Amino acid sequence: DAGVTQSPTHLIKTRGQQVTLRCSPKSGHDTVSWYQQALGQGPQFIFQYYEEEERQRGNFPDRFSGHQFPNYSSELNVNALLLGDSALYLCASSLQGITYEQYFGPGTRLTVT
Amino acid sequence: GENVEQHPSTLSVQEGDSAVIKCTYSDSASNYFPWYKQELGKGPQLIIDIRSNVGEKKDQRIAVTLNKTAKHFSLHITETQPEDSAVYFCAASSPNTGNQFYFGTGTSLTVIP
Numbered sequence: 001d002a003g004v005t006q007s008p009t010h011l012i013k014t015r016g017q018q019v020t021l022r023c024s025p026k027s028g029h030d031t032v033s034w035y036q037q038a039l040g041q042g043p044q045f046i047f048q049y050y051e052e053e054e055r056q057r058g059n060f061p062d063r064f065s066g067h068q069f070p071n072y073s074s075e076l077n078v079n080a081l082l083l084g085d086s087a088l089y090l091c092a093s094s095l096q097g098i099t100y101e102q103y104f105g106p107g108t109r110l111t112v113t
Numbered sequence: 114g115e116n117v118e119q120h121p122s123t124l125s126v127q128e129g130d131s132a133v134i135k136c137t138y139s140d141s142a143s144n145y146f147p148w149y150k151q152e153l154g155k156g157p158q159l160i161i162d163i164r165s166n167v168g169e170k171k172d173q174r175i176a177v178t179l180n181k182t183a184k185h186f187s188l189h190i191t192e193t194q195p196e197d198s199a200v201y202f203c204a205a206s207s208p209n210t211g212n213q214f215y216f217g218t219g220t221s222l223t224v225i226p
Contacts, residue, residue: 004156033213042119042202042216043157056211059114090156100145100164100206102214104156 002027004093004105012111013081021076021108025093031055032074033102034066035090043090049074050096078110086112115140117205119217126193127225134220136203137185143207146179146186147214151200160201161188193224 005024013019025032031050035043045058049068068074072093078085088109092102116139126132136146144165149157163170163177163186170177174193179186190197203217 035214040219042117042204042218043214044216045213048211048213056213058213100147100162100212101159102147103159104149106154106156 004091004103006089006091006105006108008108009106010109010111012113014113015081015083017081017112018077018079019081019110021078021089021091021110022073023076023091023093023105024073025091026103029093029095029103030072031094031096032068032072033092033094034074034076035092035104036060036085037088037090037107039087046076081112083112086110114210115143115205115207115215117203117215117217119203119220121220122218123221123223125223125225128193128195130193132188132190132193132197132222132224134188134201134203134222135185136187136205136217137183138205138215139184140205140207140209141181141184142209143184143205145206145212146177147204147206148175148177148188149202149204149216151202151219153199157202190222193222195224195226198222198224 033048034046037043047057088107094102147162151157176189204214
């Protein structure tokens, strides 16, 4: 049973650039949530996708956007990168209606220089 | 929104001893409290969770207790082993905020052989 997968593992970008991160949910799951984890901090909720729509959003600017595809996989896009966007980006999947139990992927480490 | 505080930030115990990590939350409507273990370079792994209609839950060497009146919950690890060394995060989820997860700042547990 495949768990949550994310790509790429690591990424280095320059300020002002744009980045796309990818996530495939755990087999059987249909809901994807994205989190940002700064060094030494707990994950912070960015947004959640279900049925290809953004269902909930945390306190993140519009530079952060996402998409969910018919196969439930998801992308996180960040525009106009800032140094402060450097973090581990985590994807978590769950079943709608059982959104309590979220399973995380290994994350994508984004460094903005 | 919800505010979750976690203590201590670091914890060292001798192998075989018990470890206790405590969290408090602010939203009295929060009704789901998961605990995650994060090893270096990996995503958070769900290790145990508890819902607000239960006061205690145990799974082998791990237990979680919840005091709704005081709005705090704790993770208890007994007979600690070196492989328990990791960063542990608590989280709380409330229907008032769309059931999104709010995480604590983490506890770095070191089990000394």
